[in-house]
Amino acid sequence: MKKRILYSFILSAFLLSSCDDDFLERAPLDEISNETFWENEEQLVLATNALYANVKAKNTVDMENMGDNTLWPSTTQYQLIGSGNFGNDLSTLNTEWTTQYRGVRQANAFLENYQKATIDPARKEALAAEVRVIRALMYSYLTNFWGDVPLVKNTLSIDEVYVPRNPKEEVVNLILEDLEEAAQHLPSEIPTGANLGRMSKGAALALQARVALYNGRWDVAEKAAKDVMDLGVYALFTSGDPSRNYYDLFTYKGKLSRNNNRETIIARPHLEDLVLHNLSREIQVPDQVVRWNPTKSLVDSYLMVDGLPIEKSPLYSIEKYEDVFENRDPRMTQTILEPGAEWGGRYDGRPISENENPNVFMVPKFSSDRRGAVTITGYYFTKYAEVSTVGMVGRDANDIHLLRYAEVLLTYAEARLEQGKLTQEDIDMTINLLRDRVGMKHMNLAELAANGMDVREEIRRERRVELALEGQRYFDILRWKQGELLAQDVKGTNVNWLSNPASAANLRKDQNGFIVAYTGRTFDPSRNYLWPIPLSQLERFPDLGQNPGW
Structure with missing residues (x-):
């Protein structure tokens, strides 16, 4: 081997x-x-x-830093691109x-x-x-x-x-x-x-x-x-x-080598103990700031279990942090860590009683003392976190999923919509299969109309929540010509929902109490829909020309 x-x-x-x-006449021996x-x-x-x-392997996930689903705690080049x-x-x-x-x-x-x-x-x-x-x-x-x-x-x-x-x-x-x-x-x-x-x-x-x-x-x-x-x-x-x-699809249970995954179409499989990466640890690193911080924008995008967005549903009522996760599309708590869920972030610095399990997440941690995973938005991912490898450096053999059957179903629905051909039958054979997997209420075109919900917006929402943290969000924003989303401040949870608001006292907040984790982003539609030709390539060959605005 x-x-x-x-x-x-x-x-x-x-x-x-x-x-x-052909400067050599003979083949070298x-x-x-x-x-x-x-x-x-x-x-x-x-x-x-x-x-x-x-x-691409793990850097497919790294490209998520260009979008608005997650925030890296320190400046990365993908993040700079997303910020403009x-x-x-x-x-x-x-x-x-x-x-x-x-x-x-x-x-x-x-x-x-x-x-x-x-x-x-x-x-x-x-x-x-x-x-x-x-x-x-x-x-x-x-x-x-x-x-x-x-x-x-x-x-x-x-x-x-x-x-x-x-x-x-x-x-x-x-x-x-x-x-x-x-x-x-x-x-x-x-x-x-x-x-x-x-x-x-x-x-x-x-x-x-x-x-x-x-x-x-x-x-x-x-x-x-x-x-x-x-x-x-x-x-x-x-x-x-x-x-x-x-x-489970994004843990070892979903590994292609276990021969029970018929969904993943293109992947970078990782054989255990051979070719490894560090993604699970980066998601819930137990003694540092986590590298992947879910944003308020992503959290807010998940529907309620009644099929309505949070601004329309009577089920959405938040008094405390735990309420954020109640009555939501089940993909939310299988993507974003909820209180009471297993994790690898370990001890969060609070006194632990006899009845508490340090391997169960309870409250977000905002100050770094190397005694638990720290978040800068108040949220943590659980998707792609194989808990068994979080505590180890560079020992993650999780497969990286580049293209799944779920995306194919979403593509079919969107393509039908954009041609004016979308029917309820199309929804049932695509999006509603995704919802059936997690026990979520079906999408119904008549109900969307009755509730004043735009079909295109809902199909795009479905793509966002299904493919979160898979490197697609940035490209979707660009092709949908929604670049203004990349210019918005990146926000997190509301500190007033925390059991101890003082734990986030050192963080910037807006007038409503939401954490402002990153500001100063910009998006110029005259240029930011394309990258500039790299300087080093232009120096070698000026005739490449430059993209507009750069």
């Missing part, structure tokens, strides 16, 4: 450096080269495996640019050479299809970030590497074409065993649905989403308990 991993790293370097230069490598199935598999390193307070010299811009194009280049090298291998043609095309899905994923991020980007379909020599940008529509066309072709050659079955985590037909179609939705190609999004649904292999995850079904 270790030799195979090392070989994959060497192969990655080869794929990055390979080009069409002591290193990988195009002349000797692309010969058999094992080599194609190794080349494909190397490409998977380009698929950054320039084109921000290093993350260049990192994202070079990372995505590294994957594109590796994919291009494969697609230029794979036909040389002498193997079963169907197997050859299936491997190429996996590569096309990964290339499409890379280009999807590039167009999301920058709009117009260079469209590169072959490996380039050093003299060719700097090329002008192509219109976004051309790049999106390639993405959708890549995914359409890939779907024709990939297996419909969910990958298991040695193929765990590999791209499948469902992955190609689900990504096609997402890209089409992001780019307003509603008919394509609808068809691709329905094609996934019609495969008949995917289903929403359940652990048998509506009060935990959603939460």
